[in-house]
Amino acid sequence: MDSQQTIIIPVPPLFNFQECLWFLNRNYDDCLHVVTETAVFKAIATPFGDVLFRVGEQGTFVKIDLLQGDSGPECRDYLTRYVRDWFDMDRDLAPFYGYLKRDSRLAYMAEDFAGLRLMGISDMFEALCWSIIGQQINLTFAYKMKRRMVEQYGRHIEWNNQVFHIFPEPEILANAEVEVLRGMQFSQKKAEYVIGAARAFTEGTLSRSLIEALPDFDSRQKALVAHKGIGIWTANYVLMKTFRAPEGIPHGDVGLLNALVGHGIIGARSEKEKIEAFFHDYAGWETYVTFYLWRSLAVKPLA
DNA sequence: ATCCAGGGGTCAC
DNA sequence: GTGACCCATGGA
Structure with missing residues (x-):
């Protein structure tokens, strides 16, 4: 009975739940989820009705607890896919980390943000x-x-x-x-x-x-x-x-440009050709490196 | 008051 | 296709 309301998903390599959780929280007030120290609560509409669930961590598993709504097998499958997609769990980040480590300006991210996934919006x-x-x-x-x-x-x-x-x-x-x-x-x-x-x-x-x-x-x-x-x-x-297109660079994005300047990748926001060259170096991972650059803008509060 | 913020539309060339 | 300009609405 209780086991039917819990779903566990083995975590892939280069996955860090806490990093993802921290990004969901940052210092903003997002009304679409509630983050605690160890979990995130979210309510969504599904083909099986509205559902409330909690995503946490248990050992080397991500754990989903169904708190309200349909807990039938189809709905559980739906939620499993939802969470896998939300946390981008089915992607192998190794190539991306390879690029990062070869880039002296961003190599630190492979350590500091290790396991951070590009959090999606499936709707x-x-x-x-x-x-x-x-x-x-x-x-x-x-x-x-x-x-x-x-x-x-x-x-x-x-x-x-x-x-x-x-x-x-x-x-x-x-x-x-x-x-x-x-x-x-x-x-x-x-x-x-x-x-x-x-x-x-x-x-x-x-x-x-x-x-x-x-x-x-x-x-x-x-x-x-x-x-x-x-x-x-x-x-x-x-x-x-939503579609996780690697080419979906938010061109002109203020945060992205600030991060590129801050890392010495460009000298000014207008250096279009340098920006193009930068993203060329991250071919296939353009949006991921953008996401990590956004992440770099948010400073973790001291404990 | 001034500048900035995870831009877009319009309109000339 | 590109660039100049205007627009909106708060935050710091």
Whole structure:
């Protein structure tokens, strides 16, 4: 009985749960999961209904505990795949670490961030909305806006006197009003973009399966950028987080550029050819090195 | 007040 | 395709 509510997954080499957990927490207030010292709680919508689960570590296993919702075998399989994807557990990082260690500027990352995985956002609609919200504003503020939107439009699960939020469905946000989002400090355009994205999903002109069906990175990027409010940065962010496309470099990203300057890889933000050369050296791992550079921007608080 | 923040759209060339 | 310019909304 109890065993049916627990799933264990052997951890792959070069995997460090605590590093991943720390990234999920950082110093931001993400409303879509709750991180403790040893675990992360998350509620999601599944084909089997809303589910609340906890991901922790047990020896050399990642352990998923089902706390609320369907615990049948199909749902457990779904959650297993979900967590494997979320933590990018099926990737062999050895080649990437090979590149890092040959790069004197970034070699320290292979030690300091050892086992950190590129944390994904498997729900493309969520990834898209989040990247629209995050355009050109600081992350602290972006997380606040996301929280207001999720609390207003999303479902939630209550468990142990705590609330766990689920990202809103496109059908709900498609009928949201710009004025309401403006009240949550969305700019006019940002409100229009999010609602527009939700309508594209409900109308079927945009979906994960549509993008997935396209043959290559360029056509996927192109299909995304065709929508209002989605530029290269936003499209590539989605391709990185949802589809895990290695080429999904968030070109022009302020954090990325700051990290490149900070590591002496470029002298100024405008040095486009040096940036290109840098990513050429990490071919196949462009988004991973971007993720690690983002990670380098966040300083771990002293114990 | 000033500059910055995990950009996008428009419009000329 | 590229670059200049404008836009929005807080944070520090």
